[in-house]
Amino acid sequence: MGGFSLVHWIILGIVILLLFGGNRFSAMMGDVAKGLKSFKQGMSDDEKTPERPGERRLGQERPIDLTPEPPRAADSSAPPPPANPDDNRA
Numbered sequence: 001m002g003g004f005s006l007v008h009w010i011i012l013g014i015v016i017l018l019l020f021g022g023n024r025f026s027a028m029m030g031d032v033a034k035g036l037k038s039f040k041q042g043m044s045d046d047e048k049t050p051e052r053p054g055e056r057r058l059g060q061e062r063p064i065d066l067t068p069e070p071p072r073a074a075d076s077s078a079p080p081p082p083a084n085p086d087d088n089r090a
Helices: 006-020 022-048
Strands: none
Touching (some): 006 022
């Protein structure tokens, strides 16, 4: 009462083969193997690829400049700020 015995696993395997068919099941496993192989190849390519100009990796960012900008001269052509609609002193 709890775990599967060898007989249960054999019956489960037969049911899976009947549902998917032997050829279809082996094709699915082949696709899974190809996917894993391409994933591993992509991971190894990432480690071997030299860094391209302009590309930064995590942890290699430039520090953020926090110096304040000098105040700008007021632009006389700018429209005045909108009136406060809650102001009833008109």
